[in-house]
Amino acid sequence: AQSVTQPDIHITVSEGASLELRCNYSYGATPYLFWYVQSPGQGLQLLLKYFSGDTLVQGIKGFEAEFKRSQSSFNLRKPSVHWSDAAEYFCAVAGVRDYKLSFGAGTTVTVRA
Amino acid sequence: DAGVIQSPRHEVTEMGQEVTLRCKPISGHDYLFWYRQTMMRGLELLIYFNNNVPIDDSGMPEDRFSAKMPNASFSTLKIQPSEPRDSAVYFCASSLGLAINEQFFGPGTRLTVL
Numbered sequence: 001a002q003s004v005t006q007p008d009i010h011i012t013v014s015e016g017a018s019l020e021l022r023c024n025y026s027y028g029a030t031p032y033l034f035w036y037v038q039s040p041g042q043g044l045q046l047l048l049k050y051f052s053g054d055t056l057v058q059g060i061k062g063f064e065a066e067f068k069r070s071q072s073s074f075n076l077r078k079p080s081v082h083w084s085d086a087a088e089y090f091c092a093v094a095g096v097r098d099y100k101l102s103f104g105a106g107t108t109v110t111v112r113a
Numbered sequence: 114d115a116g117v118i119q120s121p122r123h124e125v126t127e128m129g130q131e132v133t134l135r136c137k138p139i140s141g142h143d144y145l146f147w148y149r150q151t152m153m154r155g156l157e158l159l160i161y162f163n164n165n166v167p168i169d170d171s172g173m174p175e176d177r178f179s180a181k182m183p184n185a186s187f188s189t190l191k192i193q194p195s196e197p198r199d200s201a202v203y204f205c206a207s208s209l210g211l212a213i214n215e216q217f218f219g220p221g222t223r224l225t226v227l
Binding site: 032041042043044045046049051090094099100101102103104105106 | 117155156157158161169172204206211213215216217218219220221
């Protein structure tokens with residue numbers, strides 16, 4: 001079965017600074033990979049996804065993620081964060097046969113002025 | 114579209130009571146998912162449906178939990194009897210075409226069992 005590890009529980013970043021959130025997955029083949037964002041009191045919203053092809057994926061709200069097979073990683077980045085980016089971010093993986101999403105524990109991002 | 118609609122948004126009940134959570138997926142979506150989010154276990158998939166048929170319920174914790182989808186626009190998750198450890202936020206999500214396509218999440222129901 002697939003699994004996801006998000007090593008950072010909480011990250012604090014200054015507004016305008018760059019952000020990188022780490023995600024490592026465990027799966028026997030190339031999985032489907034996702035990043036979702038959850039604002040307080042809200043459901044999750046898809047930021048981006050990787051199925052195949054170009055390993056650098058662009059998403060909404062200025063986010064991008066890079067799939068690195070050799071490192072089993074799918075890290076999320078944003079060059080310059082805005083106060084509205086404060087939220088909880090979830091990496092998720094789905095197997096190519098089993099389409100169920102397995103979520104990481106999440107990383108909470110705090111943005112300071 | 115109004116998005117995925119869940120009701121109630123908050124539910125407080127006493128141990129032993131029956132709880133019913135409701136979900137209206139986005140019109141036209143053929144997949145529906147129920148998730149549970151807790152601090153201890155994170156976000157877990159409980160069950161999902163395709164065209165109103167349950168496909169995988171392996172995440173349902175125990176027999177006290179049941180889910181139905183009588184038609185394409187309505188699903189329920191029922192807990193009977195409820196226990197304090199069922200306290201969590203329950204999310205419903207829907208997607209179109211494939212389970213791995215983007216899932217659109219509802220705002221969740223925060224359940225507290227006293």
